Amino acid sequence: MLFEIRGFRFCSPARMLAALVFILLCIRPGHGQTCTEGFAYDRRARQCIDVDECRTVPDACRGDMRCVNQNGGYLCMPRTFYNQPYRQDTPVLPDAAYPDPSTGFTDTFLPAVPGRGGVEPSYPRVRSTAQCILGYTPAEDGTCNDIDECETNSHHCNPTQVCINTSGGYTCSCTEGYWLIGAQCQDIDECRYGYCQQLCANIPGSYSCSCNPGFILNPDSRTCQDVDECEDEPCSHGCFNTYGSFMCNCDEGFELASDGTTCIDLDECSFSEFLCQHRCVNTPGSFSCICPPGYYVFEDGRSCEDFNECDTGNNTCTTAQVCFNFQGGYTCLDPLQCRPPYIEVSDNQCMCSAENPACRDKPFTILYRHMDLSSGRSVPADIFQMQATTRYPGAFYIFQIKSGNDGREFYMRQTSNVSATLVLSRPIKGPKEVVLDLEMVTVNNVINFRGSSIIRLTIFVSEHPF
Numbered sequence: 001m002l003f004e005i006r007g008f009r010f011c012s013p014a015r016m017l018a019a020l021v022f023i024l025l026c027i028r029p030g031h032g033q034t035c036t037e038g039f040a041y042d043r044r045a046r047q048c049i050d051v052d053e054c055r056t057v058p059d060a061c062r063g064d065m066r067c068v069n070q071n072g073g074y075l076c077m078p079r080t081f082y083n084q085p086y087r088q089d090t091p092v093l094p095d096a097a098y099p100d101p102s103t104g105f106t107d108t109f110l111p112a113v114p115g116r117g118g119v120e121p122s123y124p125r126v127r128s129t130a131q132c133i134l135g136y137t138p139a140e141d142g143t144c145n146d147i148d149e150c151e152t153n154s155h156h157c158n159p160t161q162v163c164i165n166t167s168g169g170y171t172c173s174c175t176e177g178y179w180l181i182g183a184q185c186q187d188i189d190e191c192r193y194g195y196c197q198q199l200c201a202n203i204p205g206s207y208s209c210s211c212n213p214g215f216i217l218n219p220d221s222r223t224c225q226d227v228d229e230c231e232d233e234p235c236s237h238g239c240f241n242t243y244g245s246f247m248c249n250c251d252e253g254f255e256l257a258s259d260g261t262t263c264i265d266l267d268e269c270s271f272s273e274f275l276c277q278h279r280c281v282n283t284p285g286s287f288s289c290i291c292p293p294g295y296y297v298f299e300d301g302r303s304c305e306d307f308n309e310c311d312t313g314n315n316t317c318t319t320a321q322v323c324f325n326f327q328g329g330y331t332c333l334d335p336l337q338c339r340p341p342y343i344e345v346s347d348n349q350c351m352c353s354a355e356n357p358a359c360r361d362k363p364f365t366i367l368y369r370h371m372d373l374s375s376g377r378s379v380p381a382d383i384f385q386m387q388a389t390t391r392y393p394g395a396f397y398i399f400q401i402k403s404g405n406d407g408r409e410f411y412m413r414q415t416s417n418v419s420a421t422l423v424l425s426r427p428i429k430g431p432k433e434v435v436l437d438l439e440m441v442t443v444n445n446v447i448n449f450r451g452s453s454i455i456r457l458t459i460f461v462s463e464h465p466f
Helices: 013-020 079-083
Strands: 003-005 008-010 026-028 032-034 039-042 047-050 065-070 073-078 136-138 144-146 162-166 169-173 178-181 184-187 199-203 206-210 215-217 224-226 238-242 245-249 254-256 263-265 279-283 286-290 295-297 304-306 322-326 329-333 343-346 349-351 365-373 381-387 395-403 410-416 419-424 432-444 449-461
Touching (some): 322 365, 395 410, 395 419, 419 432
Antiparallel strands (some): 008 073, 039 047, 136 144, 178 184, 215 224, 238 245, 254 263, 395 432
């Protein structure tokens, strides 16, 4: 059976026991001396002497162990033990208290027995002092107590190490977060081994985990959990949580500001001047179109439609007047009054009789007509048509603008021998009122007749192009 203490191997318990307990000598008178195991009787010296097992026992220690002879036994110790310097206070294994053959047995044998003539006994007697192996110290009661090398500072641990006492020895170790490299405790860089899920900071003997923005550290102090930033309502409108962050969105009509969280009103009116037919007014999150007086916003919310004051009765015309509606307004027409020598023949026509000498060089009839025209209307545009209502055999007709075309915005285009069309050749800006006398000349060479009729056309040009 083997015992190992701090790298020492103790062999042959019976031999070691012989070195630590009393030596019993069995004396057989007349037949010689018998010694305990580990000792041999020397007839010349008449005593038991130690046997050197390291020389006499083949392969007493195996492997990398070295045999060290002891009184009554031997020790198997690592060869590296002899390469380490011993401190002066390092406990050493005491020698066994066996009689020294070179000095005799003056204090190890029993005293002379009375009546025997002072003859010394032929067997040795070992002192009763307890002998302890390395790492133990004798106690007063004769037992061996473990030596706490860590407490007595008799260990060989360097300052970076931690001493841990063991039975019969001690161990040099490192604190948590350090490992032993070349007899030195060096810090373990835990960050190299992925201890943290996201961010890791190595510190002496330990490490610290942290998380990227948008995450919080879990109770395990290693993994990270996504933070739902939307719970704190960081956005002025809508919030959408993402892994590690969040996104803000805005209601229709708003756009995200540069800070990424605030929603500012979107000025739709600045995008285009064609959003509204007349004028665009920006509103929070939207826009609205407004129309000038005399118009209302159409169903599409953008176009302007003329408000017919004559049909709705929302006008100031008297019962004697006639309400005439045009784009963006209306006018009240007074009852027709024909100037002499003309006489009224209908609500809108005056006639000069041929029998009346004052009518000889005047148009036979004057017909009053009214129309409206949008400001800036695209040209050329056919805006009015006139034709002969009475036809005579052999007669032909000439159509022309007799008056009112000072700016030369109009011209007459004859479409047949009995009809013609008034053409707008230049845009007219309103509001403006234009009165044109459109003349139709009738010529009949058979009967040598020439006469004319007038259409007095009043054009109300609106202020706006709609």
